[in-house]
Amino acid sequence: MFIATLGRQPEISFAELEAVFGRQNVQPATPDIATIDADDIDLSILGGTTKIAKVITTHNYANKRDSDLFTDISRQITNHYTDKWRSVDHKITLGISTYGFNIPPRAVQKTGIILKSSLRKSGVSLRLIPNTESALSTAVSHNNKLGLSDNKVELIIVKTKTSVIIAESRGAQNITAYTRRDHGKPKRDAFVGMLPPKLAQIMLNLALGSKNDTPGLILDPFCGTGTVLQEALLRQFDVIGTDLSDKMVSYTQENLNWITKSHKHTGQIIEISQADATNNQWSNAQQISAVVCETYLGQPFSAPPSPAKLKEVTGNCNHIISGFLKNIHPQLTPGTRLCIAVPAWRSKDGSLTHLPLTRDPSRLGFDLVRPPMIYSRPDQVVARELLVLVVK
Ligand SMILES: C[S@@+](CC[C@H](N)C(=O)[O-])C[C@H]1O[C@@H](n2cnc3c(N)ncnc32)[C@H](O)[C@@H]1O
Structure with a gap:
């Protein structure tokens, strides 16, 4: 059993885990943490999960104040790990993160300090990562390589409604690799907007579901700078990309050449070409495993548009995407799944205007695999709505 700490939009991260591991194997532990029944987990394929940890033990608890409960847990931890590490012959780096407890960071830190002094008596040296928060940030865990070797440990302690889970980290999201793939690519375009690689991974997983590790072919018919295709290649999928704009086609080509030179992958670039997604015939359409794309989102807005402008842009996007x-x-095999990001516009009061097509995709021959989800930052006017569809 594993636990996953979920990213900034936990409901989307949770949906990704359900898609990859099967609904029956993923349960919510807290609003930000899921438990996963799996033999092994490759964190690098999960865009929405920030840390993965292997469950060591679970304790049910009766009504207790958080501070008392944590004192009990802390004692168990110091006893267990003093015993476990008293004869190791290397230095240990330790981080401790708690979730769901109402306790100050110094209470968390104290557990580490007690363990450190208890191990010192056995001649074992422990470097403790300071807790400025009750849980170490993903960046701190990643930068200290916690969970990636036997001597770099992060204990993750989660209080759920009925139990306390103690788990050992198996690593944190590789922020360095994401930044390199996002900002390191030769061609970027702020105007068309670029999908964050993490979101591209989430969308691939939502579309592929349990077939996420079966080799296959991914199509992005609005490929832009090629983020979806780049992530698909790194997952060893073959890719086809098309875009209306010649400039974007050349950007995708250049970015995919870069990813091929800078990263190992076995995925093949089958075709990158100029095409209008509303009338193109894709030559390999019957072989496509999944269609994953961020469609046309209309023009960017830094403030909510006027009602007339909103009507115009909504109608325009709805026309292109429908x-x-x-x-x-008719080109796809029935049962093929798509994950498409479409625009939704946030007004001043926070409410969203959705594309009319999202109300009833069955009129276009698709069933919704799951309810749509909104991906956005609170101050963003043009949000992305994620639709997971299946060809009827
Ligand atoms: C939001 S961008 C996609 C960005 C891409 N996900 C990335 O990471 O760079 C939408 C893309 O759709 C393209 N586009 C707009 N209308 C299109 C159409 N009818 N057919 C194909 N592509 C279209 C635009 O040229 C633009 O590159």
Whole structure:
């Protein structure tokens, strides 16, 4: 059994885990943490999970104040790990993160300090990562390589409604690798907007579901700078990308050449070409495992548009995206899944205007695999709505 700490939008991270591991194997432990019944987990394929940890033990607890409960747990931890590490012959780096407890960071830190002094008596040296928060940030865990070897340990202690889970980290999200893939690529374009690589991974997983590690072919018909295709190649999928804009086609080509030179992958670039998604015939459409794309999102807005402008942009995007769905539907094998990001616009009061097509995709020949999800930052006017569809 594993636990996953979920990213900034936990409901999307949770949906990704359900897609990859099966609904029956993923349960919520707290709003930000899920338990996963799996033999092994490769964190590098999960865009929405920030840390993975292997469950060591679970304690049920009766009504107790958090501070008393944590004191009990802390004692168990110091006893267990003093015993476990008293004869190791290397220095240990230790971080401790708690979730769901109402206790100050210094209470968490104290557990580490007691363990450190208890191990010192046996001649074992322990470097303790300071807790400025009750839980170490992903960046701190990643930078200290916690969970990646026997001598770099992060204990993750989670209080759920009924139990306390103690788990040992198996690593934190590789922020360095994501930044390199996002900011290191030769061609970027702020105007069309670029998908964060983490979101591209989430969308691939939502579309592929349990087939996420079966080799296959991914199509992005609105490929832009090629983020989805780049992530698909790194997952060893073959890729096809098309875009209306010649400039974007050349950007994708250049970025994919870069990823091929800078990263190992066995995925093949089958075709990158200029095409209008509303009328193109993709030559390998019957072989496509999944369609994953961020569609046309309309123009960027830094403030909510006027009602007339909103009506115009909504109508325009709805026309293009419905046209694309109608066009691709007869080309795909029934059962093929798509994960598409479409725009939704936030007004001043926080409410969202959705594309009309999201109300009833069955009219276009698709069923929704799960309810749509909104991906956005609170101050963003153009949010992305994630639709997971299956060809009827
Ligand atoms: C939001 S961007 C995609 C960005 C991409 N996900 C990335 O990471 O760079 C949408 C893309 O759709 C393209 N586009 C707009 N209308 C299109 C159409 N009818 N057919 C194909 N591509 C279209 C634009 O040129 C743009 O590159």
